[in-house]
Amino acid sequence: MSACSNCSVREKAICQSLCEADLEAMSQMGRRHTIASGETLMWQGDEEMCVGNVIEGVLKLTASTSDGREQTLGICYPSDFIGRPFGRTSSHSVVAVSEAKVCTFPRSAFDRFAQGHPDLEHKLLQRTLTELDRSRQWMVLLGRKSAGERLAAFLLDMADRLGAEDAQGHARFELPFGRQDIADLLGLTIETVSRQITRLREDGVIATPDRRGVIVLDRDRLFDCAGE
């Protein structure tokens, strides 16, 4: 039994393709650790030292331009893979937005392992393609949508990635970060974020039972609100 047997993302992470023996080998390389909200796991421009899986929490990918502007390139949720195997230097920073648990591998060791395991390399390709899809959606979200559409699309994405069904069959999740963080991620003001959340709640599209909790009451309408 490897330490991976009890991993909460075991069925969804990139390692799912591995047999028990290979998983054991991977497990030996891996290091599970917790990073605090706001802490940077990888720095843009640094040598790509590690790669890994998100086990719990949410992280953001950011890049700063040469004139100092910061851009959020995407968000990583549990079971997502972070870092670029066979890469050289990191093209973006990876920053925890909430407290997060990650399982990381030294990049060089992971690269050697992946070379001997075509299944893992194939999974890596699939992951990168998924990352491309998400990145495309994210860019559309930031580029074209109105404030209302952006927030609705963002809530939909989180409901899909973090949501669990409640007794009524509605997707329910805890917002992993505060409204200021959401505003920063979406390029909106905190007032706009609050106004849009209030509107969705008053229209009966979502419910906000407590400070961080969100229940999607009417997914179809949230979808419409997102302009999808």
Place this chain on the structure above:
Amino acid sequence: MWPYYPDLLATPVPRYTSFPTAAEFGPGVGADDFARALEGADGDISVYVHIPFCEAICWYCGCNTGKANRGERLASYLEALHREIALVGERLPATARVRRVAFGGGSPNAIRPTDFVRLLLGLTQSLPLADPVISVELDPRTLDKPWVDALAGVGVSRASLGVQTFDPALQAAIGREQPAALIERCTDWLRGAGIASLNFDLMYGLPGQDEPALLDTLARTVALAPERVALFGYAHVPHLIPRQRRIDATGLPGTFARFRMAALGQAELVRAGYAGIGFDHFARPDDPLALAAREGRLHRNFQGFTDDAAPVLIGFGASAISSFPELLVQNEKNGGRYRMMLSQDRLPAMLGVRRGAEDRRRGAIVESLLCHGAADLGGAPDAETAARLEPLLERGLARIAGTRLVVTELGLPYSRVIAAAFDPYRQQSARRFSSAV
């Protein structure tokens, strides 16, 4: 059959994938000009990404390419590419829209499919992509299933296969061995991956190639039904391309044999239902390239004839050329220096030429002659141009209709010679034209 004028064919003329041609590029243009041009690029943009690597180097090839066998060099090249994409992205105005992305080389599929997807990821994150049409040049010998998965996953809709010839002996003679079964399998895979417009690159004038061999390749091509075919003449210039020294020159067809092969290729492909596009491309009548040609929307760029109307092309990678209405600029050609400049966050633009009003006027005529077989000269040509045109008009290869110059049916194989009459940078050639008559 087209009339054969060996004196006209003996004169080397550019392919005019740009005007002025790369031969006119000089060191007076660089990163500052490029950066300014980027800041003004506020409309439709096309992007070209150069991957100067191949798994194996074919002996005939004149492209800027090296063997992909050194992983470290490849990884640092890709890193430089990512850096270049980010640097260019920062300089583009918010109103820019990238509508096309083309990967060429070399062989883009000399890199890992995951690295290819990462390049798309970098482009998506750094450039204003507007659901672009994505095209990729592919080497059939190294196309594998993961690569095909990557093409489908990325949403590549156009691909070009380097077929050259189906004849095994000819393939051996040029150092590119790829059995017909391999081409068939690649074609099937690409169809399955959603490639809607597939191109085959073919060659005539190969050492030992005769007309039956060309006919056989054309028949096999037609059977696989690519939407597009490009039929290029092999240019044996070992003094310029040292790797061609490995090719046995004794079997090279002479000028007349080459001329006949070009004519044969044209006739066969047209008979098979392809529309002739310019002087060396062919397309099924419902392919976007054929539609563009019919509707007078054909253009010429570094990849040949195209339906791409964007006024700006940005080339990424070592030796890649960017084109703006008033500027042509080429990146550092040496891979090591290219990587070094990007490691210092410098745009690697090194050479180029500014296009003044007169260049743009002549460039429009050259492009129109090659793409539409006619051009409005806007008035009587100047004395020098008129003198160069005279022997071509006399032979009925072109005719004047009002202020328009029209390439006649007989003149098609001489299109580039006719266009060169408007190229003031080809003065030597002009002297050769006049002495030849």
